Amino acid sequence: MRKNIVAGNWKMNKTLQEGLELAKGLDAALKGKSLNCDVIIGTPFIHLASVAAAIDTKVIAVAAENCADKESGAYTGEVSAAMVKSTGAEYVILGHSERRSYYGETYEILKEKVQLALANNLKPIFCIGEVKEEREANKQNEVVKAQLEGSVFNLSAEDFSKLVIAYEPVWAIGTGLTATPEQAQEIHAFIRSLIADKYGKEVADNTTILYGGSCNAKNAKGLFSNPDIDGGLIGGASLKVDDFCAIIDAF
Ligand code: PGA
Numbered sequence: 634m635r636k637n638i639v640a641g642n643w644k645m646n647k648t649l650q651e652g653l654e655l656a657k658g659l660d661a662a663l664k665g666k667s668l669n670c671d672v673i674i675g676t677p678f679i680h681l682a683s684v685a686a687a688i689d690t691k692v693i694a695v696a697a698e699n700c701a702d703k704e705s706g707a708y709t710g711e712v713s714a715a716m717v718k719s720t721g722a723e724y725v726i727l728g729h730s731e732r733r734s735y736y737g738e739t740y741e742i743l744k745e746k747v748q749l750a751l752a753n754n755l756k757p758i759f760c761i762g763e764v765k766e767e768r769e770a771n772k773q774n775e776v777v778k779a780q781l782e783g784s785v786f787n788l789s790a791e792d793f794s795k796l797v798i799a800y801e802p803v804w805a806i807g808t809g810l811t812a813t814p815e816q817a818q819e820i821h822a823f824i825r826s827l828i829a830d831k832y833g834k835e836v837a838d839n840t841t842i843l844y845g846g847s848c849n850a851k852n853a854k855g856l857f858s859n860p861d862i863d864g865g866l867i868g869g870a871s872l873k874v875d876d877f878c879a880i881i882d883a884f
Contacts, residue, residue, distance in 0.1 A: 635841045637670035637857070638797060638864040639881045640758060641871025642698060642726060642845075645677060652680040653687055658874040660688040668692075669884035670864055674871065675726050675758075678712050685721030696724035696758060699732060702745040714746075714753040725750045726866075728760040728784065730803045740783025747785055751792050758797045758866065759785055760845070761824075765804035773802070774823055781827060790832045798842045799866040800824060805846025807868060814855045814862075817844045821861035850879030857883050 647655060656674060663672065675696040676684055685695045697720075701711035717725055727746050732738045738746075743759075750757045763776040777800065785796060800821055802812050812820075821842050829837035844856050845866030856862050864884070870876040 635839050635863055637884055638673060638841055638843060639670050639877075639884070640673035640675060640696065640724075640726075640797075640799075640843060640864070640866050641877055642675040642729070642866055642868050643677065643680075643871060644698065644731070644868055646872055647677070647680070649679055649683065652676055653683055655872065655874065656680070656684040656688050656693070659877060660693060662874050662878050663692055663881070664689070668881065670881060672881060673724055673758075675724070675866075678717070681717065681720035681722050690721060690723070694723045695721060696726055697722050697755075698726045698729070700725050700727070700746055700750060700755070702742045702749065704749060714749040714755055717750075718753045718755050723756060724758055724797070725755045726758045726760065726799075728780070730760065730762060730764075730801060730806060734803075740780070743784040744787060747788070747796075751788075751795060756795050756797065757785075758799055758843070760799045760801050760866070762801040762803055762846070768802060768804060773820055777820065777824055778827055781824070781831075786831050790836050793828075793832055794836055794839060796840070798824060798828075798840060799845050800842060801845035801866060803846075807847070809847050811847045811849075811852050811856075812844070814852075814859055817856055818859035818861055821859070825861050848880065850876060850883070853880045853883035 673694045697717040700714040761780040763773040841863040848865040849870045
């Protein structure tokens with residue numbers, strides 16, 4: 634059966650020292666607790682190795698927030714999937730709407746990144762979701778379908794099974810607007826049906842689909858109690874130990 638996951642996405646926040654303090658605080662808070670979900674923290678590249686060394690990665694797995702779409706070589710400033718893997722990270726967040734919109738990441742670029750991540754034994758947390766205008770035009774289903782078809786439905790069933798999908802309506806990210814549990818459940822069920830059509834029911838049933846977008850301690854329980862919502866990808870509320878732990882406690 635699929636895993637429940639609460640994953641943090643620090644985005645471009647925290648110096649190395651602040652990040653280490655946050656990671657260690659979380660590690661201490663979760664030590665010895667019996668958890669009903671897996672916990673992941675997504676950090677900037679510069680934190681990965683130090684964070685992975687400072688915490689128990691069997692309790693808290695580490696994710697990068699991006700990786701390069703090229704294997705290695707003359708790409709100044711880029712960080713490859715192999716480099717990410719070598720830090721001790723287990724996951725990589727790919728296709729976040731901020732990467733798509735501010736850094737021009739196309740379906741094709743993301744397809745390359747997903748393949749390189751998998752080739753380097755990193756598990757992609759692949760983000761999809763519509764913008765406000767698309768939701769208003771009731772086009773959210775078309776949008777997530779195109780995003781899956783454009784970047785991950787080329788994978789074999791075996792490779793697709795290594796992915797975590799994160800549905801993040803762009804209008805809910807960092808805005809304080811959250812999709813209602815009904816809206817989220819409806820599209821999560823749709824996403825699972827697309828996976829079932831492509832890979833069969835077993836793969837679909839085993840795929841973890843996270844919700845992201847202003848998820849916090851107050852609304853987490855209402856969201857996570859739906860059958861097709863298997864946890865959350867948490868931005869703002871992952872930056873403080875207590876806020877993040879309260880979301881983990883929702884399971
Ligand atoms: P938020 O971000 O929780 O701050 O809305 C979620 C995300 O972008 O992953």
